[in-house]
Amino acid sequence: MAQILIVEDEARIASFVAKGLRAEGHQPTIASDGPSGLDEALSNRFDLMVLDIGLPGMDGFEVLDQLRSQGSRMPVIVLTARDSVTDTVAALDSGADDYMAKPFRFAELMARVRVRLRQASESGSSAYEDVLTIAGVRLDRRTRLAQVRGTDVDLSAREYTLLEIFMLNPGQVLTREQLLDHVWGYDFDPGSNVVDVYVGYLRKKLGSAAIATVRGVGYRFAT
Ligand code: CA
16 A cells, blocks of 8 residues: 545545545545645655646646755656647656646556656555565555465455555554455445454454454554
């Protein structure tokens, strides 16, 4: 899971991108104007930023310029108006790593997000790790394959996302609400026992000791 900042003033586009990123297991944050986007980018640890150019308050070029002048090397993918060669060149000149012309297909944006996260991970400039290995469980986030003590384990998409959030927070108690929000989305019925059911599935695959129940609170991976 990567922390991704979306700076986009069109609510429809921002929520479409956020929803898709969440489905891929990432944690998106939305800022809807230039100043708040810059503020978020400088005060929190993000692995990547998706930045619109036309923004109220301060345009994307200025956000990028200030970000780079404050020393941030965060990968930035800029969203430009369709066929605006000037915007594209200017964006790359001012320190963007990549760009997408609007309108874009989500799959295309995700492919670029993956490339940038991988490069940042390889160059050591991001906290994003491709492979998580904790307590005998290995999770490869490029291939989405899990192994338990060297043996492959098949995971469904939900099981993968659940295991990933556990492995990113080893030893920490995650509440049912946190897990429900992260894996199933905010509009899922909070009274549902789907989290408990899926923790049960993971225990069958990983061994029952992998995830501890913290009574009345939630669950904890690898103590
Ligand atoms: Ca805009």
